Amino acid sequence: MSATESTSPGVRLRPEIAALPPYRQGRPAPADGFKLSSNENPFDPLPSVRDAVAASAATINRYPDATALQLRETLADRFGVSADEVIVGAGSVSLLAAFIQAAAAPGDEVVYSWRSFEAYPGLVTVAGATSVQVPNRADHGHDLDAIAAAITERTRVVIVCTPNNPTGVIVGQAEFESFMAKVPSDRLVLLDEAYIEFVAPELLESGASVDGRTLLGRYPNLVILRTFSKAYGLAGLRVGYAIGPAPILDAARATITPLSVTAASTVGAIASLEPSAADELGARVRVIAERRDRVREALVAQGWGVPQAQGNFVWLPAGERTAEVAERLFEAGLVTRGFPPEGIRISIGEEESVDTLLAILDELVER
Known part of the structure; x- marks a missing residue:
């Protein structure tokens, strides 16, 4: 019997906890890509x-x-x-x-x-x-x-x-x-x-x-x-x-x-x-919100049914195509958060990510 084998029964755990999948972060972005999966603020700390x-x-x-x-x-x-x-x-x-x-x-x-x-x-x-x-x-x-x-x-x-x-x-x-x-x-x-x-x-x-x-x-x-x-x-x-x-x-x-x-x-x-931080943080939030609105408007114009967006992300109701669309975005260097079979949450990240995001989704929309 090897050191890793045992004849003793497994530890008794709560069955509902044993069956509960642990929280998993999204995949890391490639070196030249963008992480749009965790709703993080793309700006460096003040x-x-x-x-x-x-x-x-x-x-x-x-x-x-x-x-x-x-x-x-x-x-x-x-x-x-x-x-x-x-x-x-x-x-x-x-x-x-x-x-x-x-x-x-x-x-x-x-x-x-x-x-x-x-x-x-x-x-x-x-x-x-x-x-x-x-x-x-x-x-x-x-x-x-x-x-x-x-x-x-x-x-x-x-x-x-x-x-x-x-x-x-x-x-x-x-x-x-x-x-x-x-x-x-x-x-x-x-x-x-x-x-x-x-x-x-x-x-x-x-x-x-x-x-x-x-x-x-x-x-x-x-x-x-x-x-x-x-x-x-x-x-x-x-x-x-x-x-x-x-x-x-x-x-x-x-x-x-x-x-x-x-x-x-x-x-x-x-x-x-601190009051000294308020103006700069507020300006950053406005940039992200403007970028969010611009992304949503572009996706709606493409034909995606993106709902009203008031967070720092947009929701792409891709349905049964969720995994397919998320994988295609990943191949383009964009890590997003897919929730099959419902849709994909796309965080609003760096401005440099927007053109690639819109280009890929324009290719994938069903018209």
Whole structure:
């Protein structure tokens, strides 16, 4: 018998976890290609942020502040809440996990639109709860009436993602408020706003898009989640935050991995919130949004049914051709995120990627 063989039975694992596919990143881009698969910000870090992160290396022999108090206080001032109403985590996805684990147990249900953020099903399964997936509307947006109708006595958490990842469609202010009126006040609602900064300002100002910050303090069961990974360009630092009623956040704090937010993450986020950084970050977001709109308009003109896009990505509903189209883009040096058999999420990256992207998709569109 070899050293790697054993007659002992395998370790007993939870069957639903053993069957759960692990999260997998997209393929790396070739040296002369572009990574358009992870919704990353294509701009380099701001010099002020890079300097702050570098300076934090002098204290890496020490644990970080477990509560990220300075960052929470900075965010609290920004949103007009108390520091106790802010929680910081290793990306907003870790906070989603913490809230789901705090509220849902085996036998409970978590309701969300589908297709939406690919991590939702796994987070629910890990908590031991059951996913209830409500199909998107024909325009690839949330059907909030159907989501409200799917809430039962077993429901503990409802997730609304706007702009929806991966389809890019937003939820309106009035429709969200109408939805909240239908949700029992003892069911937790998580408003996932990871891409809110990319929404056109006029849509936020008019109420065509919901803005979670305008709802703070109005609902005892609502928590909004945001991140520094996208608009702020700090994906590699893994830092996100949530704002909501302190008792709900305290429950999440009890489930979250201690010391998961590093000192580098904290100082990088704080530096990104400095007034001196706001103009440059805002300019970068506007460039990405303009590029997104230009790409979408070109794809629609080609004949692709690309829905409204308000994140830093566009959704290509390629259907049964998803794998074929994604592979053809990869051969051209463009790594995208395919979700067979539904479609492809294409992040808005460097300007140099646009001509190749449009040329390949113009060849592949069915006319």
